[in-house]
Amino acid sequence: MEKTNLIMLPGLLNDANLFAHQAGGLANLVAVTVGDLTRSDSIAALAADVLAQAPAGPFMLLGMSMGGYVAFEIMRQAGERVRALALLSTTARPDTPEATAGREELIKLSETDFPAVIEKLLARMAHPDHANTPEVGGMFQSMATELGREVFVRQERAIIGRPDSRASLAAIRCPTLVICGEQDQLTPPEVHEEIVEGIPGAQLVRIEECGHLSPLEQPEKVTTLVHDWLYELLGSPERSPN
Template sequence: MTRLPLIDNSHTPLVLIGGTLCTARLWGPLIERLNVSAVICLTLASADSAQESSRQLLPVLPPRFLLAGFSLGAIVALQMAADAPERLAGLTLTSVNPLADRPENAVPRRAAVQAAREQGHGEWLSGSLWNHYVAPTNRHNRALHDTLCLMAEETDSETFSRQTEIAISRRDNRAALRGLRCPVLILNGEHDPICTPEHHRLAAECAPKTTWVTLNLAGHFCVLESPDNAAAPLRQWIMESLICE
């Protein structure tokens, strides 16, 4: 891997928000390839809604920052864009469903938390979600499988429960995208049955300054499945956002 020149974003840190059952491990390969000077990795662990998460995070973050969210983290990032658009130098939504959750999803979502508690998070993820999380070509990638299971195992049941409540209670915040004046990147995997290409189209069509990139041979966890291909548009988005500052 060729290391690209350092991007000095010390005055505008890159804030990364992970998704359900994710830790900072999610971002490791990507951070190495982006080679930026200031990164803040956040795990959603202490709030039961995107609105509460936004209220907790905004006061402790720098006045201006680049914001990128993955999956559930993208839902919270979109809420932060609705609450404080003037704080964002740029916004990236990766593997996002920008719509409100369907009411009928609440019962199976909460049942999944209980099943994971009983089985162990890693074993439950392997049996229930692994085949939905990655592209078919990556289903035999043992290292990737073990990384996702390890992140799940590192996430306690209370955190998983709170993350689930964020998903259940999420709002449709697409209107926030229409008001943004900063560069917006929409990033997704081609083979994602959870947050589909259609979900990303719905997000991309709402933002006036949007770049939409779909990664081939990647699924929901595109940032781990294809870090080289994910890093290229993210690095371009960072440089564009800093130029616009």
């Protein structure tokens, strides 16, 4: 029997390595692909890029952080194709003036010292206990360095210009799982609660000892949560990876 497609959408300066643990742990249930969010500088264009890359027919969708912003846009552009939606470390709100100013400062700094930008981002994203570990800090630095400054600037421009998705939450009718890190400084639990309140029937799970980079910081927990959720939706006989 052909497996359902699951498209995963990474965050700022993340690539497929962000979801390495999840992709392996979910392979018994779904066919996983990771969308390329490096080519365009607007959320609408990034969503169109993903839809152009997507396998034919319906699919499930998982977005983390910036990937969540793109997932909201995919729901607006082609929501009828999405069978289920998982949102990690994200928000439906637009960028604030203060956040935009901070992003502009980092874009300016990236012209002369991109490694310093990566360090600043990591300090904000990861739980203090995880920031200096190879599995989290090392992996983020590796992904960010590989993607480079031009991708960073395009993605920051897209994030700055993202729309307010709160008004469109009620139109999301597919099963939705929302996961947040309890210590996420960038998208704290209250913005995830707002998403769950807006989407009919959505579920929220909060993970302790976890910042913004939940797929790296608590990989086993995230994989098990998503696996068990998919198991219930798909009715698969396969057992949990743990």
